[in-house]
Amino acid sequence: MQLSSLNEILFVLACVAHFAHAELFTAVVELQKALYAEKEVAGELRKYIRSEEERLEKLRAIASDYERHANLALGNTEYYLANPVNAFLLVKRFTLDWGKLDSLLSTQANTDLLTRINELRANFPDVEDLNGWQLHCAAARHLSAEHQGNRLWHFGGTQCRQSLQEQRLLLSNQTVSLFMCGWAMYMIDNSARNTLFTLSLPPVNPCMWNVLISAGDCFQLGKLAYEDTDYYHTVLWMQESLLRLDAELNKTADKPDILDYLSFSMYKVKSEDCFQLGRFAYNQKDYYHTVMWMQEALERGINEVNKTIERPVVLDYLAYAMSRQGNMMHALKLTNELLELEPDHERARNNKAFYQSSLQIELGDKPLSDDIVPEVKNPRQMDPYRSTEEFLTYEALCRNEETQVYADRHKLKCQYKHNNHPLLLLAPVKEEEVYLNPWIVIYHDLMNDVEIQTIKAYATPRLNRATVHNAVTGELETAFYRVSKSAWLKGFEHPIFERINKRIEAVSGINQETSEDLQVVNYGIGGHYEPHYDFARRKEKTPYEILAGNRIATVLFYMSDVVAGGATVFPYIGVKLFPEKGAAAFWFNLYRNGEGIYDTRHAACPVLSGSKWVCNKWMHERGQEFRRPCSLRPDE
Known part of the structure; x- marks a missing residue:
């Protein structure tokens, strides 16, 4: 009886042990998976922490920048905002540049912070103010040297047509460039340096003091552009600084410092910079500036080892702008080059057919020949009233x-x-x-x-x-x-x-x-x-x-x-x-x-x-x- 009972107990324990062993084995396998998953979770958390640290570091930098800028400007608000560069940068900060802060806050910040910032934004300049700057500069642009013709300005041993450089400076008022307006409004000094490109203040109120820009001022503006990786305007300002430095008795800048920034910046102006300016002009249906900038983008792209913009993209814009300016032969040649690079470019194929038919109408019975290429026509589209x-x-x-x-x-x-x-x-x-x-x-x-x-x-x-x-x-x-x-x-x-x-x-x-x-x-x-x-x-x-x-x-x-x-x-x-x-x-x-x-x-x-x-x-x-x-x- 006792032996039978013991056997029964042993049988039951054996069954339990077997069952428990199977569960334990299954649990170990699952726990191993959990450990691997735990390690991956730790890795993801660390990625998230690094991402958050980077985000917070960016927010910390923006906060420091805002605080520094506000303290500087509030020291003498009227004087600070009287500088057109400062005034534009303030508008740009809260319009074009606001997206950087918005993207850092929108997904992570708490609701109270977002609500408070949105309340404060009511005091900031808005897109209408930014558009107003485009209008401001368009008006002020007429007081500049646009009517002075195609004089030459010199840099080193080269000569560039001033009209191109001038238009770059003037057009920049409609782009996200650092100096969209600013000093570009100031007039050409007709009495100084004969044909050299200069910037000086226009006549001011006779009862006011005369304000002049020194070589040091130009150097600081160029340095500011340099620090913003805006090498195009660095070149303009450093060159102007050199010109003014030569005329100064009491030097306000060091020539070696100017040349240091200038030489590097001349190298850094990219094909893409020119393309972006051309594309902006294109979107404004300003085909005059589109042609100028896209041509410059092509020329700079030839010498770039690491291409900053694909040539077919530039060709596409340039060909259409050429056609709108009455250069059908050039538009066709550019489109043929585009199709050689991208044979399946559908818009280019359609445009080619249009250009060919337009040329046939234009030429009449004359044969279409690639040997004769007319001079590029690029008339400036002006509001008729502004010519009155x-x-x-x-x-x-x-x-x-x-x-x-x-x-x-x-x-x-x-x-x-x-x-x-x-x-x-x-x-x-x-x-x-x-x-x-x-x-x-x-x-x-x-x-x-x-x-x-x-x-x-x-x-x-x-x-x-x-x-x-x-x-x-x-x-x-x-x-x-x-x-x-x-x-x-x-x-x-x-x-x-x-x-x-x-x-x-x-x-x-x-x-x-x-x-x-x-x-x-x-x-x-x-x-x-x-x-x-x-x-x-x-x-x-x-x-x-x-x-x-x-x-x-x-x-x-x-x-x-x-x-x-x-x-x-x-x-x-x-x-x-x-x-x-x-x-x-x-x-x-x-x-x-x-x-x-x-x-x-x-x-x-x-x-x-x-x-x-x-x-x-x-x-x-x-x-x-x-x-x-x-x-x-x-x-x-």
Whole structure:
């Protein structure tokens, strides 16, 4: 009995042992897999940690850069942002460059951080500001040396056509280049170094100091471009530094340092750089610059050991641009080369058929021959208005050139004036006549610093892109020919505003009850307003004319000095008014019979350096019946 029971127990234990051994064996195999998986997990975690460390290091570098930049700029904000390079880089930082930070934050950062940063971004420049820079520079570009022809500039023992170099510099205002605008706006110094490429400040306000760029300044700008691996602009600035250094008595830079940067950068300008500029021009349908840049890309690509852009890609763009510029033979030759490199290029095959048919139409009965290749045509596509006498005069006045001889200049006078008005009897205004017909005057010291600061403080939070009246629809809209930001202030908002309204009435003699609110305008670098009238012409839809009549007069206060640019010019009469802080310009827009004075057509020149603040009041016909009654004389 006991033996039987023992056997049963042993049998059961053996079965259990066998079963347990099988489970243990299976568990060991699985655990081995787990160990290998654990090792892989550790490796993945370490990859993730390294990735996070790299990401955090990049964030740390960006944070340090932002902090350094902000501390530097906030030390003297007005001075810092007066430099067009600094102003552009600030816009670029929060538009084109923002994607780098966004990509580092978007997938990993906590929700609270992203929310806070997005709240702060409301204070940053946006894409509209960046597009505004393109418009600014397009306007300022007309004040540069574009009209100076194909002079030559020298580097070492070589000569390059200045037009190409110049266009590179000018076109860079529409690219992600470091100096998209900046100093490219400055004019060619016609009086210095004869045919050498130079950059210098245009004429500035006579009451301002003269600002010159030294060899050291150019060297620092070139060094900045070098550190940003922008070797193209390094070459331009270092070469300019060399030229200026030769003319300096007290040297502001060391020639060996300049040559060191220059020699390396000349080697570093890549074919791809030229291609990117050409592609940008292509996307803008600017085939003139597309041809120039793509040709340069091909030439530089020949000498590159490590190709920075594939030749077929350049050929594709260049061939099409050539065809759009009327060079069908060249377009066909380039397309044939492209098909030799890539026989299956479908677009090239289609384009070839089109080019051949176009050439047959162009040549008529003449045989198609590869032996005769006409000279490349590359006409510049210009806005027709920018070739008109009015616009060319506007440009010349902005360059401080004299466009007319004023025969009545000797009749102009300066005087203290009170108009028998109680506000002015003890403090008459300083009136300076600028032109007699139409009557344009400057009132000096008409606004003090406290008033200026108060107006700026109230207007700044309200600044929005300035608009114009559409002559057809009567609606307000933004326009490429007016680039600035504006705000409107009502008289009742502050005693100072009401005081200014009363002062305007005392000086002008015009009732202010039907005047528009005080418009405050800020023009940044390149900000401008091309030639326009303040009054409405017949058949134009203008809501203000229905309510208060046409704009009878304009008063324009200058609330800042401007280092360079920013003048108010009248192309038809050759008048130019440079900003003078505290002064105000005044003129009538209408004759007494209500007809417009067309010689008052005026413009705000692009700001080349600094910031321009103005405020203006437009006064209307209603309410002036007894103050400025009608006249039977059409020219009064």
